[in-house]
Amino acid sequence: MKDGSIYLLSRQVKGDHGESYMQNVTVFAPSAAQAKAIVDDQFAAFRKGARGQERAYQALPKFSVERVSLEDYKMITAGVTT
Numbered sequence: 001m002k003d004g005s006i007y008l009l010s011r012q013v014k015g016d017h018g019e020s021y022m023q024n025v026t027v028f029a030p031s032a033a034q035a036k037a038i039v040d041d042q043f044a045a046f047r048k049g050a051r052g053q054e055r056a057y058q059a060l061p062k063f064s065v066e067r068v069s070l071e072d073y074k075m076i077t078a079g080v081t082t
Contacts, residue, residue: 004028006076007035009063013056023056025063026076032065039063 009025029035043057050057068076 002030004030006068006070007032008066008068008076009035009039010066011061011063013058013061015056023063032067035065036063 005028007027007029009027011023012020013023014020025039027035027038029038040059043059046057068074
């Protein structure tokens with residue numbers, strides 16, 4: 001088993017039609033920097049295969065990153081988009 005932590009990445013983005021929503025990504029990685037790199041790689045692959053503008057998968061705006069510690073019971077993530 002690999003060592004790592006769970007990281008929650010979130011940001012406010014505009015969709016292809018100008019709609020605003022929160023984008024949340026949960027990643028298992030050895031560091032916050034590696035979590036961001038994993039998301040960057042995956043989003044680049046999404047953009048490469050996309051037919052539309054796919055603004056939600058662009059490199060900007062940057063994500064905020066929170067490391068999840070699992071010593072206590074907690075809700076890890078919840079998301080609502082509009």
